[in-house]
Amino acid sequence: MDPQWWKHAVIYQVYVRSFADANGDGVGDLNGVRSRLGYLADLGVDAVWLTPFYASPMADGGYDVADYRTVDPLFGDLADAEALIGEAHGHGLRVIVDIVPNHTSSAHPWFQEALRSEPGSEARERYLFRDGRDGGPPNDWESVFGGPAWTQVADGQWYLHLFDPAQPDLNWQHPEVRAEFEDILRFWLDRGVDGIRIDVAHGMVKAPGLPDTGTSDQIGLLTKAELPYFDQDGVHEIYRQWRKILDSYDGMRIGVAEAWVRSAERMARYLRPDELHQSFNFHYAEAQWSAAEFREVVDASLDAVDAVGAASTWVLSNHDMQRHVTRFGGGETGLRRARAATLFTLALPGSTYLYQGEELGLPEVTDLPEEVLADPVWERSGHTDRGRDGCRVPLPWSGDASPFGFGGTPWLPQPDRWADLTVEAQRGEPDSTLELYREALRLRRGIPGDGLVWLESGPDVLAFRRGGFTCAINFGSVPARIESPGRLLLTSTTSDPTADPTVLPPESAAWWTGDIDD
Template sequence: MSQDWWRDAVIYQVYVRSFADSDGDGVGDLPGIRSRLPHLAGLGVDALWITPFYASPMADGGYDVADYRAVDPAFGTLADASALIADAHALGLRVIVDLVPNHTSDRHRWFQRALAARPGSPERARYHFRDGRGELPPNDWESVFGGPAWTRVPDGQWYLHLFAPEQPDLNWDNPEVREEFLDVLRFWLDLGVDGFRVDVAHGMVKADGLPDVGRPDHIALLGTEALPFFDQDGVHEIYRDWRKVLDSYDGPRVGVAEAWTPSPERTALYLRPDELHQAFNFHYLTTDWDPARLRGVIDDSLAASALVGAPTTWVLSNHDVRRHVTRYGSVARARAAALLMLALPGSAYLYQGEELGLPEVLDLPDEVLQDPVWERSGHTDRGRDGCRVPIPWTTDGPSFGFGDGGSWLPQPADWGALSVAAQQGDPDSVLELYRSALRVRREHPDLGAGSGVRWLDAPEGVLAFERGRFACAVNFGPEPVRLPLGGEVLLASGPVTTEGGDALVRADTTVWWQRP
């Protein structure tokens, strides 16, 4: 892979708790991931991104970090992390790890010291401690997980947590905080990781004075609304410092922003040449299955990225949103969406299990739900557990091959039919479609990196574009359409009939072909 591997990489997200369990405790772990690396190499991805495996009380699935330099015993050891990185590299896979800089766990030694210290102390200055407004919190900010974003401590002060109370926000105006994370970056880079996915990359800097949002109906969901605690310009100074550290290592080593912003242009600011390398394209992820809207967001995304010379990224699912099989309403649409995404210029992110066509699990019993959103919302929002159910590897057996001791969330009884073993070698399976698509994407000279597409004339309800001699068309309409291909079909998400240089493309189907 080239030095600029990240510009066209296909990166596979591993939700560590739900990928593979090596020790039978029902929870996925690093040795489990290590044992399944051949699946990722065989799938044809370029890198894996692993969700947090640091020492944590698990109030939010590991996104509440108590020690950034230690592996939680539930997931293994530092030696396991090192061995995983080495094995991945031996298979030609890069490794990106999650970094959580917006907040720590309330069990982090810094926060424990802050609780024991007095108001105005250096220990409290690492976080956002404030006096309240009488009996009210310092401002009207709400937690992403529901309820106030402030919790009161026994001496009367309040501390800020944009997420759960167990996740106090760090004060990034504090030089000590900035130095600590530069050292954390070096720790993992020295261990051999190829980059970082930066959790809540848009949230670390808050507006001066922590002003009220000012809307009584405000709910601070992750989205694209302009807010005083998200996407403040001060975050960019942080990433300029981080880029210097990343560039000091061989690689390159990369930074990927999870940045929810009001527009693609605001997202692109995180990708200037002296900042991070990639940012998740949430504008694409949240777009409906609609040709006009998708064309608009594709054009806007490519244009914004081109302004800063960065690659555009594309993503359909992750551990925070409903799986796209369910969101789009059918496996056929999910297959078509996958080929559309993988045909676009730039880098693509896959979420574990999407290569199997897994749907969202909508009927998890109330008593097994673990997402903090469930409790914080007063049991009105079921949270994100439905997309986090452990994936199936075998057609039968304990937890369908996930592990010998069951799984931390129950799997649907029919998931054996969706397992890797069941789909392996079946040319009509979702798994083999992904393998074929990634192979064509890797081998075709006009696919992968790039900055634009040329849209082709197409019937209503069809998106069609070309990149060099490669062409892609998606039929969003309810009826089959006849398209004049005039070339060789490379791959299709469903049955395509060709006759005399034309192709009959069914509803919710994408076709790739080579133009003359």
């Protein structure tokens, strides 16, 4: 067992309700995931991250948790979760589960008790209840999902919810809250999970006094400016305690931060030796299709993690953002760029997260009927923001029509045009996106060393070397020549045995080798 496996792992995100449906109700479940573990092992990933499957009213797809130690019947039961963990290990896959500590569901027993209790009561102290100001909310904070971040209850007080009103924020200054989540961590670690992904890891501690921001459109400032309710220094005390718990278990269990912060240096603070092991690199995920922008983000990221002795974590898509095929232009252009960006990303030193379906080249579904939209962002924005459902459409596995082998009638409709993108349609096809991912993941294990040396290249090309391995990506619209790169290993474009292996077509990437073990 590699004691530092997370530093170079490829981790596959399973959005449980959209991955595979075993019982035919149209919603993905834990037994559906179990049925596809062989596919994930064959793909070549090292670990699986499961989105929340706990008891929940599903106001926000399970990120509103009513009981952290119980599996929601929609997804199965605790025995199914335990079986999934064991079977994943049998396939050589590690398992990371999602913990949601910034807020609970409004259906959580604690919050229900708070609503029944008086202002100033111990039950209300577990959350952030406050008196209003001038007939309105206590301050000017805005919800990530749109509208004010405060909702008034019957007795006149207001409670904070940085997301949906069904997701009240916890008060992390309360010792009972801290003790409860330490116990929740141990509950899942005792069941064999290899790590925890921490939802809204940057949000649990708020600035003293809950001061106004003095601005509107606050979420537009996320990753760009300081906000009094995100990335406060007090969160690090929590993670130092959690690290002690993780280190007390055998097998190198890890903590992963979902931390939307304003710089690579702020991100690296979550990765100090006595804190967490990984933090998602959202600045990389937000990079536009540009050689200069990718180079700037990569350099800043590597410099920041080097300063704290950690490894960087790269990600192009997840369940909260538009799929990168669409983000990079959509259609054939977007797919071509996405394939190139994938090869570039997988060649970087550090760990990579893949989002389910990106290995199929799935685009964002931008034309879902309004009546099926389930993301709370749709309602909270007054039907001006369609939300994140477009990247959460259930996967196409096989067949020529929906449900494409997913199970029952999918909870979000699958486009007919996905018939050519199923796993079945792409498996064994040399130029398919699925086979590109499989080959890249196989070869990636032989890339030597952790360092990265940039090579001289034109303004639209990024090229680097790691030992005898070379990667280059051409962001431009004309071919580019790469000087003496070695033997061609893999290219993001369709194979052409007559092509010059030192010439990189527009919007493509390639790998070459002098000594990679392939």
